[in-house]
Amino acid sequence: MTRAALPNARAEAPPRSWWRANQQRLTPWLFLAPGLFMFGLYVIWPIADSFWLSFFDWDGLGEKRWIGWGNYQELRTDPAFYTSLKNNVIWLALYLLAVPAGLMIAIFLNQTVFGIRLYKSLFFFPFVISQVVVGLMFSWFYAPNFGLFYQLIEWITGRGVAVLADPDLVTYGIIAAGLWPQIAYVMILYLTGLNNVSPDQVEAARLDGARGWRMLWYVILPQLRPATFIAVVVTVIGALRSFDLVSIMTDGGPFGSSRVLSFYMFEQALSEYGFRMGYGAAIAVVLFLIMMVFISGFIWKMVRDEREGY
């Protein structure tokens, strides 16, 4: 700011001094240009384009045919769409269990004994692994007849359950697989948060007789608020984005009962039964609008924090 106001001591060639006078104003745009271009091309414009495409009947190759709200009208009576929507709601509700579960594991691990660092890393392990591999691991875990989970249930109830082949259970089975890495993620957020909890406040509260749940609720959790916010954000986004596990573990089956919107969209747009790009785009728009409700909320809070902070 001060730079531009300084008198120019040496007389220089006009272009150079013009640059000098404006460099503060122009530099950020030059730095932003490549990033904005790429982001605009591959993220912002495609969002608008998807909205546009959702009004067409299009197989991805031939002529696009304008059908107005046709795709959306079809969605309204499509039972597979409702199954996917219902599963998304189940995903969202159950996925949020990762937040308290991660907090519990973090509290369990927040000690200083020999080797604890290694334990923390190993507990975090599932998050590092690809969801595809997690999906295969749980498929093995649930496998009929010899899967560990199958055998466990057989041992307890006398009858094994093939989770991934049961339309009523399959979504829950996949969500359990998704929770595994998600809990690990939340755990690491809370471990960092706990590390930064003010020891003075904890000691003071302890002297006042606070302990256990009351201590957690009134003293610790308020200080963990930033960690909780991020944990909720990544969990909600993760739940609505779920695709990999469904694709790997069941391919939407049995009988389409484990589909979620993201998977159903993919299936419609790129399935072997023919490409329905317009219909797929319409499903994506619905998913996008659902997510925008949450994203707007998150952004609104972040903007507020930002305004307070500076």
Add this chain to the structure above:
Amino acid sequence: MFPRPVQQRGPGAVATYQVLLPIALVLWLLPLLGVALTSVRPASDLASGNYFGWPSAFAIENYAAVFQNSPIGRYMLNSLIVTVPTVLGAVALSCLTGFALGVYRFRSNLLIFFMFVAGNFVPFQILMVPVRDMSVQLGLYNSYQGLILFHIAFQTGFCTLFMRNFIRALPRELIEAARVEGVAEWRIFWFIVLPLMRPAIAALSVLIFTFIWNDYFWATVLTTSAATQTVTAGLYSLNGQWIAQWHLVSAGSILAALPPVIMFFAMQKHFIAGLTLGAVK
């Protein structure tokens, strides 16, 4: 410290805690341990019903078989070819955008920043049809470049969030002082800010490496053949071929998981620092 340290509860508590830790860990990692054991189990064990016991022999040949009978080596190489340029590109772009948004005050600063943040949260499916179509039009469909360009662009959102917040936390006096000295803006970036960003660059690199290596959705959407497919998409097709040959599926899974795991353990501090940025104020 919360909870109260076990040491304060007496030696009994410490001993109990140290017994509980490994038990909890084994239960937590049960699916992983199961698959790791299966990957070194000879096929004969599976045939004779030895699914959980100790493997009768240490069958490293499963891994050899996976390499010989499937293109998994090719898949892993493809993953590497896609991942490394993406890391470089996304980190480079976000150093620039992070600097612009973290240092300069101009009217649309916050708007652009939150556009990057919001874009980073959108569902992939809203981008899928146009991005695929664009890649086809540009002749980048089913090529490394198509996948790399998309990943760089998309990851720039998250990386910008990260870099901008990191630069915001740097002491402003450094930059102000340089300006008073008459240092050009690009030199401030190159000689003052960039060297201070090293920890952020390291943290982001490990994170993006893991994210891109583990990406499955875009690999299935933008590539189709074994020549370009990454290991996650490859594993999906191999899983279809190897029905019920769990010793092979397991070995393939372990192989696919290995690079990010090595990365994580080698760069643990940076990894956690990157992931938990913003978890504390």
